[in-house]
Amino acid sequence: MKRTTYLVGLAGGIALALGAGLAQAQEHTFKLHHFLSAKAPAHTQMLEPWARAVEENSGGKVKIEIFPSMTLGGRPPELIQQARDGVVDLVWTVNGYTPGLFPRTEVFELPTVFKNDPAAANLAAYDLFESDLKEDYKGVEVMFLHVHAGNGMQMRETEVRSAADLAGKKMRIPTRTGAWVIEALGAIPVAMPVPELPTALQKGVVDGAFIPWEIIPPLRIQEQTQFQIEGANEERFGTATFQVSMNQARWDALPEDIKQAFRDASDREWLAKVGAIWRGTDDFGIKMAVDSGNTHVVLSGDETAAFRAALAPVVDRWVEDVSSKGIDGAALVDKARQLIATNAGAN
Known part of the structure; x- marks a missing residue:
């Protein structure tokens, strides 16, 4: 009886220790808010894999909780302001829901500029961001921009x-x-x-x-x-342009290794993959x-x-x-x- 009690206590102690270690490892928890359902391909094929990649890159120090269908409140056009105000940490939103707020980035939405290649447009936006587009995004740190397969x-x-x-x-x-x-x-x-x-x-x-x-x-x-x-x-x-962006103050407070975990999950290889994801879901x-x-x-x-x-x-x-x-x-x-x-x- 004493042995059984000891083993149960030992198992409980190990579980508590593991739980404490996991809690300690996840030093940074983020809420990502968006407007589509949890069944939408944007959620299942893009946002979920991206979040898990950030978590993996961080060595378990990051946890990203995704809240679909505006479950944290508000309407889709309010998402970017929620990020800027720090109501949520991260958002995925359509730039065009707030007309005129991202004028430089609109270039990728234009007919005859965008024709039929979302991956190419994603990479072009990535290449232009620091030199030409960044001025559009005051109050947030952009994780990545992308377009859909076209209207x-x-x-x-x-x-x-x-x-x-x-x-x-x-x-x-x-x-x-x-x-x-x-x-x-x-x-x-x-x-x-x-x-x-x-x-x-x-x-x-x-x-x-x-x-x-x-x-x-x-x-x-x-x-x-x-x-x-x-x-x-x-x-x-x-087409339409989208952004995954973080509240600027939250980003600025992060240590460099955590910032790098986000950058590595949002690189050119990822943006080409996002283009392929949206093309594939379009075909479906x-x-x-x-x-x-x-x-x-x-x-x-x-x-x-x-x-x-x-x-x-x-x-x-x-x-x-x-x-x-x-x-x-x-x-x-x-x-x-x-x-x-x-x-x-x-x-």
Whole structure:
């Protein structure tokens, strides 16, 4: 009996010691807040692996707790302010949810600048960050920037093959550059966070949306649409930029080895992988839509060129707009196009 009591006590002591060691090892705990569900590919295939990589790089000193679906409160457009105010440590958010706040980075959203290669755009943004984009991110330390696979058209009832087919249609978009795309095509932009889209489609608040195929499975967009439309060679009509960022004061207080754990998890190799992740989830999404009976429309080369010509003024509008703020928009467009071309096929 005494031996049994001793063994139980010994086992308990070992467990407590191990627990104490683990608690001691995890010296830095972070809350990462975002707007999609825990089932979304962005959560399962990008944010979770990234968080685990940071933890591993830190030798167990870091723990990142991920809170999806705005479970810590607020609405998606408030995420960046939550990070800046230190309400949460880390956020993943869409830059365009706060229009005009990240003007330099918008260059990667523009049609004819972004066409169809998310990995190349991710790497181009990485290459431009320190020299050209960093000024956009006061109050936060950027872990990484990325884009999605690009805005295709997802329509309730309308098969679109030309800008004329969109005349007067109400189209959802999350970014101001996207709103300019819609206006250039003769449609009416309707801004809303993506979780609100299924209800808006179902009720006819919008006729369609410019959004990637990736979002089809988590929001069941195939049930509210009939047509998915993209250009030749998977060309899209611009994209959206995203950021994973940390509160600046929290970052500044970290020891160098912990900062390096985050940097190593957010390097060029990771950004190329993120591009491949979003391309893969996009392919999965369009397959789900087609398997559900939807029509996947791929525009011909001539139809794609006509859209490209119609959208060229969007780039000019952006250059004029940011130039009024003292930003050399024309130079940024040239740099972004050149770096996207240089990094083409990185995934």
